[in-house]
Amino acid sequence: MEKSLEGKVIVLTGGASGIGRECAIVYAREGATVAILDRNFDDAKEAASGLGNCSTAYYADVSKGSDIEAAIGSVLKEFGRLDAVHNNAGIVSPSCPLHETTEEQWDDLHRTNLKSVYWTTKFAFAALVESKGTILNTASMVGLLGQTDHAAYVATKGGMISLTKAMAADYARYQIRVNAVCPAGAWTPMLEQWAAEQPNPAGIRQYLDDIHMLGYCPRGDVIADAAAFLLSSKARFITGCILPVSGGAELGYRR
Secondary structure, three states, X not given: OOOOOOOOEEEEEOOOOHHHXXXXXXXXXXXXXXXXXXXXXXXXXXXHHOOOOOOEEEEOOOOOHHHHHXXXXXXXXXXXXXXXXXXXXXXXXXXXXXXXXXXXHHHHHHHHHHHHHHHHHHHHHHHHHHHOOEEXXXXXXXHHHOOOOEHHHHHHHHHHHHHHHHHHHHHHHHOOEEEEEEEOOOEOHHHHHHHHHOOOHHHHHHHHHHOOOOOOOOEOHHHHHHHHHHHOHHHOOOOOOEEEEOOOHHHOOOO
């Protein structure tokens, strides 16, 4: 059976755990070499070790441009090409409205979730022009719908959604496609942490099932399957797409 990502070299930020790790597994299964960039380097190396296809891990704190520059340089030196960048790394905390958010928390969220896209694009751009490659961003349904008590996080994901559209418009002339996936909820270590921070951790799990019209909060594999499609030639005429992978959450919260 033909593999949809055969021979591709994909840089994946935040691939050590959660949705990123699920994406790494699917990308490798579809024939790609996956270069995981993550500040949790031990977990990243462990994740990469089971993928095959010469997949590997590089240390990078994506909030730091120098880390990303060094890691992407190493990828290009090792593999000689780059076909896709998946900007997946992100943080969520704090769980509070804007006026209670500290300046440090605001800056940390924006550097990690949004400015990191600037850095990966800056340092991968020439290689993506050469390969006529693809950029994929992990946004969130909250960037479209909003969410209480997460103003700084929502701002980063709303910014990522708008940025995705601007990048798609700018880079179409180079045949570089730029898209985003928007999960509503997916069980990951980060979401588990978020749920534990809520006033009623037990009730939040039922809430996370209920907001998805299909009736359950999924694991990250459902995001990974959609991401692999958007990176593949099957999506060759899709750019600027903000794809909900949300179980219908955008249709309205079910009670």
